[in-house]
Amino acid sequence: MSSQGTSTHPARPVLLVARREFLNKVRSRSFVIGTVVIIAFLAGYVLLQTFLFDKSTTSTVGLTGQATVVAEQLKATAKAAGRTIDIKDVADPAAGEDQVRKGDLDALVTGASGALRVVVKNNLDDTLHSILDTVAQQQVLGGQLAEAGLDPRKVEQNMAQARPKVTMLEPKDEQHGERLAVGLIVAGLLYYSLLVYGMMVAQGVVEEKSSRVVEIMLATIRPWQLLLGKVIGLGAVGLLQLLIIGAGGIGLAVSTNVLDTTSLAGGALAAGVLWYLLGFFLYATIFAAVASLVSRQEDLQSVVTPITMAIVVAFVVGINLMIQDASGTAVTVLSMLPPFAPVLMPGRMALGVAPAWEVLLAVALALASIAAITWFGGRVYRNAVLRTGARVKLREVLR
Amino acid sequence: MTHEVLEIDRVSKRYGEIVALQDMTFQVRAGELFGFVGSNGAGKTTTMRITLGVLAADSGEVRWGGLPITFQTRRRIGYLPEERGLYPKMKVLDQLVYLGELHGMSTNAAHRSAENWIARLGLRERRNDEVQKLSLGNQQRVQLAAALVHDPEVLVLDEPFSGLDPVAVDVMSQVLREQAAAGVPVMFSSHQLDLVERLCDRIGIVRNGQMVACGTVDELRAGAPPQLVVDAPDAPAGWANGLAGVTVVEQVGTRTVLELAGDADDQAVLRAAIATGPVREFSRSKPSLTELFRNVVTQEKTA
Numbered sequence: 001m002s003s004q005g006t007s008t009h010p011a012r013p014v015l016l017v018a019r020r021e022f023l024n025k026v027r028s029r030s031f032v033i034g035t036v037v038i039i040a041f042l043a044g045y046v047l048l049q050t051f052l053f054d055k056s057t058t059s060t061v062g063l064t065g066q067a068t069v070v071a072e073q074l075k076a077t078a079k080a081a082g083r084t085i086d087i088k089d090v091a092d093p094a095a096g097e098d099q100v101r102k103g104d105l106d107a108l109v110t111g112a113s114g115a116l117r118v119v120v121k122n123n124l125d126d127t128l129h130s131i132l133d134t135v136a137q138q139q140v141l142g143g144q145l146a147e148a149g150l151d152p153r154k155v156e157q158n159m160a161q162a163r164p165k166v167t168m169l170e171p172k173d174e175q176h177g178e179r180l181a182v183g184l185i186v187a188g189l190l191y192y193s194l195l196v197y198g199m200m201v202a203q204g205v206v207e208e209k210s211s212r213v214v215e216i217m218l219a220t221i222r223p224w225q226l227l228l229g230k231v232i233g234l235g236a237v238g239l240l241q242l243l244i245i246g247a248g249g250i251g252l253a254v255s256t257n258v259l260d261t262t263s264l265a266g267g268a269l270a271a272g273v274l275w276y277l278l279g280f281f282l283y284a285t286i287f288a289a290v291a292s293l294v295s296r297q298e299d300l301q302s303v304v305t306p307i308t309m310a311i312v313v314a315f316v317v318g319i320n321l322m323i324q325d326a327s328g329t330a331v332t333v334l335s336m337l338p339p340f341a342p343v344l345m346p347g348r349m350a351l352g353v354a355p356a357w358e359v360l361l362a363v364a365l366a367l368a369s370i371a372a373i374t375w376f377g378g379r380v381y382r383n384a385v386l387r388t389g390a391r392v393k394l395r396e397v398l399r
Numbered sequence: 400m401t402h403e404v405l406e407i408d409r410v411s412k413r414y415g416e417i418v419a420l421q422d423m424t425f426q427v428r429a430g431e432l433f434g435f436v437g438s439n440g441a442g443k444t445t446t447m448r449i450t451l452g453v454l455a456a457d458s459g460e461v462r463w464g465g466l467p468i469t470f471q472t473r474r475r476i477g478y479l480p481e482e483r484g485l486y487p488k489m490k491v492l493d494q495l496v497y498l499g500e501l502h503g504m505s506t507n508a509a510h511r512s513a514e515n516w517i518a519r520l521g522l523r524e525r526r527n528d529e530v531q532k533l534s535l536g537n538q539q540r541v542q543l544a545a546a547l548v549h550d551p552e553v554l555v556l557d558e559p560f561s562g563l564d565p566v567a568v569d570v571m572s573q574v575l576r577e578q579a580a581a582g583v584p585v586m587f588s589s590h591q592l593d594l595v596e597r598l599c600d601r602i603g604i605v606r607n608g609q610m611v612a613c614g615t616v617d618e619l620r621a622g623a624p625p626q627l628v629v630d631a632p633d634a635p636a637g638w639a640n641g642l643a644g645v646t647v648v649e650q651v652g653t654r655t656v657l658e659l660a661g662d663a664d665d666q667a668v669l670r671a672a673i674a675t676g677p678v679r680e681f682s683r684s685k686p687s688l689t690e691l692f693r694n695v696v697t698q699e700k701t702a
Binding site: 012013016017020024207208211212213214215216217218219220221222386 | 448451452453454470473474476478480482483484485486487488489497498500501502503545
């Protein structure tokens with residue numbers, strides 16, 4: 001008789017279990033489809049951003065008759081307001097109105113320089129409106145200055161130099177919009193990953209219970225080895241997906257110029273990975289523990305609902321607070337509490353509003369909770385996983 | 400005592416108020432096929448699960464080779480659980496290799512062994528199918544292969560014959576005999592008593608969590624009252640009633656099976672039978688395991 005296997009290193013079964021879980025899921029159709037769908041979704045978002053960005057910063061204005069003299073002034077004023085205006089000379093007002101109706105022109109300017117008239121389809125956007133106001137006022141001002149014997153150009157120059165000196169108490173955040181978008185995407189991705197992969201752990205545990213394969217497994221390896229292997233294997237699948245999506249997302253954003261800085265997105269991805277790992281280990285063991293209480297997939301939903309609710313609440317409440325004010329007291333406190341931190345903290349880190357001590361405190365609290373929950377969840381799992389039939393009461397397994 | 404003995408020694412287990420096992424004691428020797436029979440809920444599965452360490456006993460001990468079974472020795476036991484214990488969506492070959500590796504085999508050795516058992520159990524065409532796509536009988540073959548893939552030193556099989564067609568029963572019997580012949584103690588439970596009687600070297604009958612009879616079929620019979628089979632075609636129903644020390648076990652067609660109390664006179668029975676007309680058969684018979692088992696169950700009811 002052979003006697004192999006008497007001195008196997010305790011890590012080997014963990015790795016074997018992890019490898020099985022990993023390969024099993026990565027080869028599955030749902031993993032491939034899920035990844036593709038999320039990347040497609042991100043791509044759609046990025047393209048939408050690009051489209052809106054272009055549309056809102058460039059306007060086409062048609063000039064006709066005497067109004068053509070304001071062309072240079074219009075361009076200059078628009079530039080000062082952060083806009084680009086394409087000027088088109090239009091032969092006569094009727095042709096111009098036609099083009100406005102068709103949408104080729106955003107606005108048509110007619111009339112004498114002192115009395116400009118603007119034709120638009122159904123709405124003159126506010127920025128363009130104020131640019132045109134300024135141009136009209138300058139035309140009037142120029143005329144009156146000339147009448148009073150002053151050089152309008154000189155006055156204009158003097159006026160341009162007369163500006164209040166601005167002192168900023170906090171550094172201006174040029175990238176606030178980008179940061180918010182990245183923060184929301186990271187929070188959303190973590191929310192998705194924790195829910196999907198946490199649920200996968202729960203389903204895996206029940207599958208082993210309902211197929212009774214857990215009896216074979218636990219006649220060979222210890223409960224903690226099976227649990228740890230499962231959590232590591234599925235966690236690695238989630239991590240792989242997060243990295244694929246993250247890299248894909250950054251690639252898209254940079255290639256379409258939606259994001260100016262790769263460092264911002266790279267940093268957010270790194271924070272996302274850190275918090276994914278913390279969050280996954282925090283939640284996966286609880287998912288496994290409660291799943292071990294039931295023997296059938298049908299009964300699973302009822303026991304995992306409290307946990308999925310915690311993640312959903314963290315996401316929904318957190319996202320709303322974050323959009324309003326990412327430095328508010330409520331979101332600051334929530335983002336440091338272990339159940340919410342994995343979704344909120346990476347978002348706040350991407351926004352750049354989380355000081356180092358808050359991040360470190362949140363990480364420390366998360367690690368402490370992981371230790372406590374792993375101990376607790378491992379105990380529940382060990383005592384409940386071999387009990388089949390009716391749902392096991394938590395009280396019974398903790399005795 | 401040789402070292403290669405699996406000893407279940409006064410093992411007890413309670414589930415709350417329910418006593419599942421009470422001082423369960425028996426031994427399975429190396430190279431022996433041990434049949435474990437008993438009514439549903441008698442404690443067979445509990446005993447096996449405790450042997451495998453899947454369940455903890457309240458008291459008592461399971462020893463292998465004279466030493467209490469530990470986590471390390473347990474891995475050298477081959478186990479076939481009562482219900483299916485396989486990953487439904489995993490392919491047959493992958494599953495067996497995986498289980499072999501978990502038992503400490505190298506990937507290559509696990510592969511060789513898995514292929515070997517797949518071929519041996521007639522699963523070659525199914526080796527890359529998902530387990531859930533197999534018929535129940537084939538799933539049971541995979542389950543047996545899963546118990547054997549790591550070349551175990553002890554085999555514990557819970558209802559290995561359930562759901563098998565006659566050909567598969569023969570294959571399973573053959574494999575179990577070979578394993579026993581190679582020196583492996585083989586313990587299995589079954590409700591197919593004729594099969595157990597044919598196959599097993601020794602049999603243990605369990606009742607209410609206790610071993611009530613244990614030994615070879617002949618040893619078990621020794622304790623049972625002798626039986627007579629009488630074929631008297633013209634005998635009216637109830638012809639043997641009232642004979643001293645005789646109880647009618649069953650009457651099938653013209654044949655009557657009688658049980659004799661210790662000092663009853665079989666010649667008196669013969670005379671009574673001849674009195675009814677011709678007698679075509681008159682023989683002493685050995686009670687089958689089914690009858691021995693029924694005796695135990697009857698005792699349970701009267702007890």
